[in-house]
Amino acid sequence: MATVENFLDGSATTKESATAFIEDPLAFFDMSLTKMQSVPRDVLQELQAEALSMRFEQQKDRIPTLSKLADRQGITRVGEIDEVHPLLFEHTIYKSYPTYLLEKGQFDKLTIWLNRLTPHDLSGVDATHCDSIDSWLDLLCAETDLDPITSSGTTGTMSFTPRDKSDWRTFILGGFRVQLLQRFGEPPSDADLNEPIHVCWPSFPDGHTPFFRAPHYFHEYFALGSDDYFHPMFDTPGDTDVMFLAARLRAAQARGDSRVDVPQRLLDRRDELATMEAERPARAEAWTDILASKMSGKRVFLMSPAQLIYDVAKMGLDAGKKCDFAPDSFVSAGLGGKGFAMPDNWLDVVEEFLNFDGEFGYFYGFSEQTGVSVRCEHGRCHLPPWLIPLILDPETSELLPREGAHVGRAAFFDLAINGVWGGLITGDKVEIDWNPCPCGRTTTHISDEINRFSVEQGGTDKISCTATPEAHADAMDFLTSF
Numbered sequence: 001m002a003t004v005e006n007f008l009d010g011s012a013t014t015k016e017s018a019t020a021f022i023e024d025p026l027a028f029f030d031m032s033l034t035k036m037q038s039v040p041r042d043v044l045q046e047l048q049a050e051a052l053s054m055r056f057e058q059q060k061d062r063i064p065t066l067s068k069l070a071d072r073q074g075i076t077r078v079g080e081i082d083e084v085h086p087l088l089f090e091h092t093i094y095k096s097y098p099t100y101l102l103e104k105g106q107f108d109k110l111t112i113w114l115n116r117l118t119p120h121d122l123s124g125v126d127a128t129h130c131d132s133i134d135s136w137l138d139l140l141c142a143e144t145d146l147d148p149i150t151s152s153g154t155t156g157t158m159s160f161t162p163r164d165k166s167d168w169r170t171f172i173l174g175g176f177r178v179q180l181l182q183r184f185g186e187p188p189s190d191a192d193l194n195e196p197i198h199v200c201w202p203s204f205p206d207g208h209t210p211f212f213r214a215p216h217y218f219h220e221y222f223a224l225g226s227d228d229y230f231h232p233m234f235d236t237p238g239d240t241d242v243m244f245l246a247a248r249l250r251a252a253q254a255r256g257d258s259r260v261d262v263p264q265r266l267l268d269r270r271d272e273l274a275t276m277e278a279e280r281p282a283r284a285e286a287w288t289d290i291l292a293s294k295m296s297g298k299r300v301f302l303m304s305p306a307q308l309i310y311d312v313a314k315m316g317l318d319a320g321k322k323c324d325f326a327p328d329s330f331v332s333a334g335l336g337g338k339g340f341a342m343p344d345n346w347l348d349v350v351e352e353f354l355n356f357d358g359e360f361g362y363f364y365g366f367s368e369q370t371g372v373s374v375r376c377e378h379g380r381c382h383l384p385p386w387l388i389p390l391i392l393d394p395e396t397s398e399l400l401p402r403e404g405a406h407v408g409r410a411a412f413f414d415l416a417i418n419g420v421w422g423g424l425i426t427g428d429k430v431e432i433d434w435n436p437c438p439c440g441r442t443t444t445h446i447s448d449e450i451n452r453f454s455v456e457q458g459g460t461d462k463i464s465c466t467a468t469p470e471a472h473a474d475a476m477d478f479l480t481s482f
Contacts, residue, residue, distance in 0.1 A: 004029050004039060007047065018050035025386045025416045026174045031193055033182040036385050037441040041434075044442070045081070048388050051415045053078050055422060056087070062119035065089075066421045068478045072471035081388060081413075085399045086471070088390075088411055088423040090463050091368060093117070095151070095159035096480055102158065102244075103261045107136040109482050110160070116479050118162040118419055120145055131265070133158075133240045137208045146419055149210050149367055152243050161368050164419035170386075171365075172217040174416075175372030176301075179384065180330050180361055184376070184441060191299075191328075196224040200231045200291060202304040202312065207238030210367040222301050231295075233287040242272055249273075288312050292321035292353075300329040302354075303361075309333050310346045313353035322355045332361040362448060368424050369414040373446065380437050380445035386416040389444050391432045392425065394453065397463060405433040409453065409463070410446070427453050427461045 002020040006012035012020075021028045029035045039047070056078040060070050069087055070076070078084050097113045100106075107130040115122040125143055130136040133150065140162075141147050147168055151159040163171075181197075182188050199222045201215040215232055223229035245267070248260050260267060291302075291312070302325075304312075310333075316322065325331070333350050343349075362375040371387035383389055390411040391400045400406045410430040414422040431447040454461040 001027065003027070004035055008039070008043070014046060014050045018047055018054055021047060021051050021386070022054060022415060025170060025384075026178065029385070031178055032188055033179050034184055034186065036179070037184055037382060037443050039385060039442055041436075041442050041444075044385055048385070048415065049079075049081050051386075052081060052084060052388065052413060055413075055415060056084070059119050059421060063421050064116040065093075065475050065479050069471055069475040072474050073468050081390075081402070082399060084413055084423055085390065085411075086468060087421075088413075088425045089421055090425045090472075091427050092461070092463075093476075093479070094161045094368060095157045096476065097160075098480060098482070099157060099261075102133070103263070105131060105263050110136065111140075112482065113479065114140075114148070114160060114162055117421075118146065118164075120162070120164060120419065122146075133244060134208060137240065147213070148208070148419075149213055150208050150240060151367070152209050152211075152247060158244060158247075159367075162419045163367075163417075167370050167417050167419050168213075168217045169221070170370040170416045171372065172214065173221045174384065175363075175365060175370065176218075177221055179372055179374045180363065181301075181328075184439070195299075196226050196229045197222045198229050198231065198295060198298045198300045199223050200287075200295065200300055200302045202233050202287065202302075202308045204234045204236065204238035205230070205232035208240045209238065209243065212238035212240075218301065231287070231290050233283050239272070241266055242269060242276070245269060246273055284312055284315060288316045288319070288321065291323050292316055296324045297326055298329075300325045300331070302330070303332040306333050306342055306346060306350070309350050309354075310342065313350045316353045317349065322353055325354070325356060327357055329356065330361050331356050332363070364446065364448070364450060366426065366428075368420070368426075369412060369422070370416050371412065371414055375448055376437065376439040376441060376445070378437060378439050379448055380433070380439070381448055382437070382439075382441045382443045382445045383412075385443060386414065388413040388415065389432050389446070391430075394429065397425070403434045405431060405435060407431045425463060429453055429456065 002012035002017045007017035059066060061067055066087065073086055075087065097110060101110050107127040111122050111125050111127045122144060125140060127136055127139060130139060137148055145164045146162050147165050148160055148162045181192050199215065199218045204212045206216045207213055219225065219230045245262055248262050331354055363372050364381045365372040371384050373381040373383045375381045390402065391406045392398065392409040392411055393400060394409045397409065400408055409425065410428045410432065411425045429451045432444060434444050437445050
């Protein structure tokens, strides 16, 4: 199979290289962050354009909603990167199902809806006996190549993205183990690629939301399957249905409404929410002791939302404990989540407890794609080479030039993803810069100042589509008709 070196020295054609790039982008770049981030910009764009053309050819007849959208616009090929613009899916498409299907537990129809968004054939899956979200997603994972994920439903509607198992490999192994643990400009060490790393996870060890399912794959690709290197706060999977119940209860409370649109069998599980919260302090205390006492001198991978790690850090400091991880560890304390007001000194508390001699890692990514963009020393998040960036006018969604620097709505094409169509219009307002970065990486980069249009627009995100809106409306009608 061709590698990036074969492509650069001319011993493999662009087509041969694009084929290998799509098949396994990690092998194509020899599992090397430096090789991923060192291809000359114009050469990489040539490779991306060829790979994009191949991806459309592979999937235009296999993803029903994409077929509908392309046929309606008379698009039979994608030869240049800009030509994919009319075929981008809006990020809201993954929660476009009629809400009554989930409220009434009609998982057979939800399977039909999901089948129209993936190249994997789900027609043989019998979901008529599923009685919960978890049982439905477990069934899809057991009987197909998919390992779908769902959002937590904090906005009132859960999304379902049909990632497949190979997409998880690219996301976790390529996005995190390769890009976050290696240093740009240096070849990966044997330890970077092959030795187990302690995973300290501040939540459940498994489940179906991104934050619950990711540790399942961190266990595989970081801990290398060893429970001795895997340290979640809880010891049972997160329950998607209880998450859905909690989101619906919050939504009803916000409306001042006593009615909650969930099946009665789920409503009967309200006590589980209280039990889970009652157990959390003891679980957090035990996990804090693991961080401070058992991970001393160990190489650790720790990634946590700010509010979770702050609570743990405060608890640890109050008990007179601090961490002492190995210097080649990776620690990330993300920004606070929705609805959380963080104290002004939260970062000071976290830094004191973690006692980590190095900068906290920062990256940009989202559940609908496999790309993880890691921040360099100049504060720019560099895209992995399989993620093609596009920038749209936030008012009209017209495609802005892919040169210079622009602020607008981010859109991407993920060349590596297999479970869904790779073209996505996000809900993120970003600055994308095609100019060279002083750090020496050759890839396009974005600012780490990223905002949600839904926040700016008071909770909604209306995307204006200039690329034949009638075609998009027809595709959406097809997707949601039963």
